[in-house]
Amino acid sequence: MPQHNGVGYSNQYSPIKQAQFRIVIGTFLGMVKGIFKRWGPGRFQYWDLMAGTGQSPDRSKPGSAAIFVEEALRLGVPFDAYLFEQNLHRFHDLSALLGHRDNVSCFQGLHQDNVGMTLSGKNHRARYGMIYVDPNGGVSDTSAINEIITAPGYDRVDVLIHVAANDGYKRGKTKPIGERIDGVLDSIKKKTWLIREPYTAHQWTMLVGTDYPAFDRWKTHGFFPVDSEQGQEWFFKLNYTAAEQKRYINRPEAIGVIQNLPGVPCPSPVPGGAKEGDGEGQLDLPNLP
Numbered sequence: 001m002p003q004h005n006g007v008g009y010s011n012q013y014s015p016i017k018q019a020q021f022r023i024v025i026g027t028f029l030g031m032v033k034g035i036f037k038r039w040g041p042g043r044f045q046y047w048d049l050m051a052g053t054g055q056s057p058d059r060s061k062p063g064s065a066a067i068f069v070e071e072a073l074r075l076g077v078p079f080d081a082y083l084f085e086q087n088l089h090r091f092h093d094l095s096a097l098l099g100h101r102d103n104v105s106c107f108q109g110l111h112q113d114n115v116g117m118t119l120s121g122k123n124h125r126a127r128y129g130m131i132y133v134d135p136n137g138g139v140s141d142t143s144a145i146n147e148i149i150t151a152p153g154y155d156r157v158d159v160l161i162h163v164a165a166n167d168g169y170k171r172g173k174t175k176p177i178g179e180r181i182d183g184v185l186d187s188i189k190k191k192t193w194l195i196r197e198p199y200t201a202h203q204w205t206m207l208v209g210t211d212y213p214a215f216d217r218w219k220t221h222g223f224f225p226v227d228s229e230q231g232q233e234w235f236f237k238l239n240y241t242a243a244e245q246k247r248y249i250n251r252p253e254a255i256g257v258i259q260n261l262p263g264v265p266c267p268s269p270v271p272g273g274a275k276e277g278d279g280e281g282q283l284d285l286p287n288l289p
């Protein structure tokens with residue numbers, strides 16, 4: 001993908017990514033809004049670990065951080081947003097765009113060094129929210145994600161990862177399994193992973209890690225559990241090059257990918273007794289490729 005000042009951006013594909021992100025965050029916010037309505041008020045917690053400037057390079061379109069704020073305001077969900085950007089110039093743009101809001105905190109530097117400041121040690125009933133990870137290539141470090149979701153009271157925070165399999169993972173054809181996408185998912189403590197159909201030659205996809213598997217809702221938006229038949233087909237292609245797929249497709253036991261996919265088949269109870277389908281903010285899926 002072409003880079004603009006160090007941030008991957010494509011006029012062709014980035015609008016698709018942002019449209020998908022808007023749908024996904026709208027789905028999360030809608031579900032959590034339903035939980036707050038039923039079980040008492042709360043605030044949606046949003047971490048954008050790689051926020052960029054919060055907008056497109058020409059500043060004409062919102063980026064992930066701005067889309068999140070727009071959707072939370074549109075759906076009327078109270079929130080706290082924590083935005084992280086390592087690059088000083090991009091951080092200044094991000095702060096200028098969103099930093100004036102009381103409920104938005106912007107951090108300059110590596111998110112790994114700063115997420116601890118966003119976690120409250122206070123005893124609190126379960127927090128709900130989402131961590132968004134949108135690297136230029138692949139995810140190389142999941143420590144900050146685990147720091148959040150293993151902190152007391154934060155285990156119901158879900159994870160959304162946007163990656164390009166061909167850029168971040170499959171180039172080194174001899175990569176060990178731990179450096180493939182399944183290794184990344186294995187390293188994050190979430191019970192269930194959902195996957196969306198990869199698109200373009202870069203094989204961009206979104207992966208949702210959740211302990212609140214409202215599968216019907218996610219299916220409407222094109223996401224399937226990685227251990228479903230459809231999910232396995234996509235996940236296998238994400239992890240292996242075309243040559244490797246040919247080599248392993250008839251003997252998956254050679255590498256164990258089919259049998260040992262991360263995620264479990266929907267055992268977790270819906271938290272707090274809320275029912276699937278609670279919530280609002282269901283959005284229509286545009287015709288994505």
Ligand SMILES: C[S@@+](CC[C@H](N)C(=O)[O-])C[C@H]1O[C@@H](n2cnc3c(N)ncnc32)[C@H](O)[C@@H]1O
Pocket residue numbers: 006007008049050051052053054055062063064065084085086087090109110111112134135136
């Ligand atoms: C693909 S861009 C993010 C785009 C943004 N999510 C959007 O949709 O508008 C990735 C950004 O992550 C930043 N980044 C990469 N690693 C980081 C880290 N460990 N901590 C903070 N920022 C990081 C990069 O500087 C870059 O600006």
